Amino acid sequence: MEKRFNKTSIGVFSVLMIIFILAAYFNALSYLKSGITDRIYDKQKALDNIVIIKIDDYSINNVGRWPWEREVFANLIEKTKDAKVIGVDVSFFESSSNDSSLMEVLKTQKNVVLASEINYNQIYSPIFNSSSGYVNILTDFDGVTRSVNFDLSEKIFPFAFEVYKLGWNKNAIIDKEIKKINFADFSNNEFSAYDIIHGTKNITFKDKIVLIGATAPDLHDSYFTPISEGIATGGVEIHASIVQNLILDNFLESQGVLGTSLMIFLIGFIGMFFFSRLRVYYVIVGLILFEISYFYIGFFSY
Secondary structure, eight states: OOOOOOHHHHHHHHHHHHHHHHHHHTTTTHHHHHHHHHHTOOOEEOOTTEEEEEEOHHHHHHHOSSSOOHHHHHHHHHHTTTSSEEEEESOOOSOOTTOHHHHHHHHHOOSEEEEEEEETTEEEOOSSSSEEEEOOOBOOTTSBOOEEETTSOSSOOBHHHHHHHHHTOTTOOOOOSEEEOOOEEOTTSEEEHHHHHTTOSOOOOTTOEEEEEEOOGGGOOEEBOTTOTTSOEEHHHHHHHHHHHHHHTOOBOOOOHHHHHHHHHHHHHHHHHHHTTSOHHHHHHHHHHHHHHHHHHHHHTO
């Protein structure tokens, strides 16, 4: 005799599916989903023409305590002057006693982008006459940086976009929205500032995109990202990934909330006919497995 539908199982399955759909629709599961996708995230290879000059502990120990004299940055820009563009992710918001050397270099070097910041709608710009963009990093509720906000200000654009525009596409038009960063591994494209200043390594910067910024933990410009693996990523490395995403046009795409909900409903509707013939505890186990599958499907739709 054909086995009859288990009405209790249908009821339990339907209620749990509705709860799960609502949770997905209102983004209540984002913390769990983000945690899982971060663990299986596959970082991309860095482009050879993007180079990072890092202000690391090694450089600070040899150049001198932070903050450095402005002439040190003038020296760095001189050393990298053949680059297509030089982005300096360092704040120059106040005058100092030795601004003249950097000011003179910036008068002749028109391929430099400096850092601005936005704080409570107040824009802090560098004191020098040069292109600039805001370096504000967007951090999610769980303390992990996954996105960049291109719509933080109507007056200035993000630092990475200004670097991209000056060094790659002068006619670029900004897409003012929040985009998910497709992080790259720049470990093979990084050099210590000290080595560049003193020429201890033979490196050519011709036609490169050069980004200068802090990676030393004590300078507090580090953030956890999906590729951090427990070690915070320097802000300059995050900006480098954004520049690469702009060049390759390969920001990550999130699956829409409506599409996610419809997918869950469709699969759930089909699954209901199967689970309706099972005992309740089988239904619950099946739903748990289904939810795990959903998280992985969510990852592959990024």
